[in-house]
Amino acid sequence: MxxxxxxxxxxxxxxxxxxxxxxxxxxxxxxxxxxxxxxxxxxxxxxxxxxxxxxxxxxxxxxxxxxxxxxxxxxxxxxxxxxxxxxxxxxxxxxxxxxxxxxxxxxxxxxxxxxxxxxxxxxxxxxxxxxxxxxxxxxxxxxxxxxxxxxGCYPTAVLLALLPLVKEKLIASEGIIIDAKSGVTGAGRSLKQNILFSEAGEGLSPYGIGSHRHVPEIEQEIGMAANQAVIVNFTPHLAPMARGELCTCYVQLPSGTTDADLRGALRDAYAASPFVRVMDEGVIPATQHVRGSNYCHVGVFADRIPGRAIVVSAIDNLVKxxxxxxxxxxxxxxxxxxxxxxxxxxxxx
Missing domain, CATH: 3.40.50.720 (NAD(P)-binding Rossmann-like Domain)
Structure with a gap:
């Protein structure tokens, strides 16, 4: 300035x-x-x-x-x-x-x-x-x-977790499965039956199955990072909370790659980024730990299935x-x- x-x-x-x-x-x-x-x-x-x-x-x-x-x-x-x-x-x-x-x-x-x-x-x-x-x-x-x-809120959480890993070829750009959950404010403030308290409270439900509008946005950016067209499996869920978003991404690893390699690459990618926190091994991101803030928490976990890992990210959908x-x-x-x-x-x- x-x-x-x-x-x-x-x-x-x-x-x-x-x-x-x-x-x-x-x-x-x-x-x-x-x-x-x-x-x-x-x-x-x-x-x-x-x-x-x-x-x-x-x-x-x-x-x-x-x-x-x-x-x-x-x-x-x-x-x-x-x-x-x-x-x-x-x-x-x-x-x-x-x-x-x-x-x-x-x-x-x-x-x-x-x-x-x-x-x-x-x-x-x-x-x-x-x-x-x-x-x-x-x-x-x-x-x-x-x-x-x-x-969009879902792409923000997903892409912050995955883009550095795709760019470094530490995960495959094929076979990505994303299980996502958001608070009801993600649906906006206009009246909709599915976000009424009596409809959304004490329950959890998927929506936009196979057709959510954030899919092409996620595929666009991952595809650009991978330098090829990609298709992801993305399913969002409506959670009974006002704010918060949690994305659990299941990814395939090249031979010899470990969850520690993914964690290290994310830390390198966001070393100068004030709002992305890569969690220590074993620390699980949660929406209640970012609520009201501009932070994104990212955690990496080894899957029990050989050759796969699980990357979890949490944000406040209205802020970050x-x-x-x-x-x-x-x-x-x-x-x-x-x-x-x-x-x-x-x-x-």
């Missing part, structure tokens, strides 16, 4: 869970001035009326996008739903940097987007401006980007899986310390 002027930020989708967590974190950022909060259905209301836990903040009331003076905005954090974000982002002035938490700019192939998201992309001309926002693996590209497409990663990317884009406003430790118990 060469200027002490505050960076003026707008939050699109400020009434959603990811928008609220972005506001919670960004409100304490020394370089950010939250200038506009955009939430169509709640326009005209004060933030504290929608989110009482944020009521102590001195922030502008919620407005529609059309009411914003975009000449007074430097960066837009976008927490809009998939399929909606690209329409709004396309309207923004080119000078406004965008950090998008939807899926609209994650996939590099337009036909893949249309297949998995049920329609043609509304702003294909902007795809060349977008960089995949997995901070630990794309720092250099993010630093000079106009649009950063933050990864969305808003926290967005703020981490903001810091990289603006030449700030990557950890700024993300130093908070996990909440436990």
């Amino acid at each position: 060469t200027s002490n002027q505050p960076i003026r930020a707008a939050v699109l989708g400020a009434s959603g869970y990811t928008g609220a967590d972005l506001i919670r974190l960004a409100a304490r950022h020394p370089n950010i001035q939250i200038t506009a909060l955009i939430a169509k259905a709640h326009a005209g209301q004060p933030l504290g009326q929608v989110f009482p836990h944020l009521g102590s903040l001195d922030l502008p009331q919620l407005v529609t996008s059309d009411e914003v003076d975009w000449d007074s905005i430097d960066v837009a954090f976008c927490g809009l739903p998939h399929g909606t974000a690209h329409v709004e982002i396309a309207k923004l002035p080119e000078r406004v940097k965008v950090i998008d938490m939807s899926a609209d700019f994650r996939l590099r192939d337009l036909s893949t987007y249309a297949e998995w998201y049920g329609g043609e992309h509304g702003a294909p001309q902007l795809l060349s401006d977008a960089v995949y926002g997995l901070t630990e693996h794309y720092r250099d590209e993010i630093a000079g980007a106009r649009i950063v497409a933050c990864p 899986g969305s808003a926290g990663q967005a703020l981490q990317n903001f810091n990289v884009m603006h030449g700030l310390d990557e950890s700024t406003a993300l130093e908070q430790l996990p909440l436990f118990p």
Whole structure:
């Protein structure tokens, strides 16, 4: 940063869970001035009326996008739903940097987007401006980007665990099995029967079996690391908790490779990364140990099946899986310390 002027930020989708967590974190950022909060259905209301836990903040009331003076905005954090974000982002002035938490700019192939998201992309001309926002693996590209497409929560947990191992050829890119579990906030804030308390509480259920939209994103990035097309077996589950995500990945090892080799490669890959912690041998990652934080915990375990290993990662889906990663990317884009406003430790118990 060469200027002490505050960076003026707008939050699109400020009434959603990811928008609220972005506001919670960004409100304490020394370089950010939250200038506009955009939430169509709640326009005209004060933030504290929608989110009482944020009521102590001195922030502008919620407005529609059309009411914003975009000449007074430097960066837009976008927490809009998939399929909606690209329409709004396309309207923004080119000078406004965008950090998008939807899926609209994650996939590099337009036909893949249309297949998995049920329609043609509304702003294909902007795809060349977008960089995949997995901070630990794309720092250099993010630093000079106009649009950063933050990864989905599941891909964040999976890719942080597996990408270094694929790149170093310590695991096979074929035969990867991913068993994933997420808290109900991963489904968003709109009313859905399966996330009602009486439906989701005291139970555990898979969903999107064989067809979850995060699959092509995971395959895209692992395929790029492996320099070949890959197919993964991915099944997510809805867990009866508000926050948290746990991904258990079953992988094949080349002859002579051990779990210690995997652990060592992960430590080397993330030696300069403040938010990825590779656990000591035998220490099991758990969602309650990252809750409310921007940390990702990764553990490696030998499988009882010869030639296989189990890699487990845990994140908070709303922080490292969305808003926290967005703020981490903001810091990289603006030449700030990557950890700024993300130093908070996990909440436990």
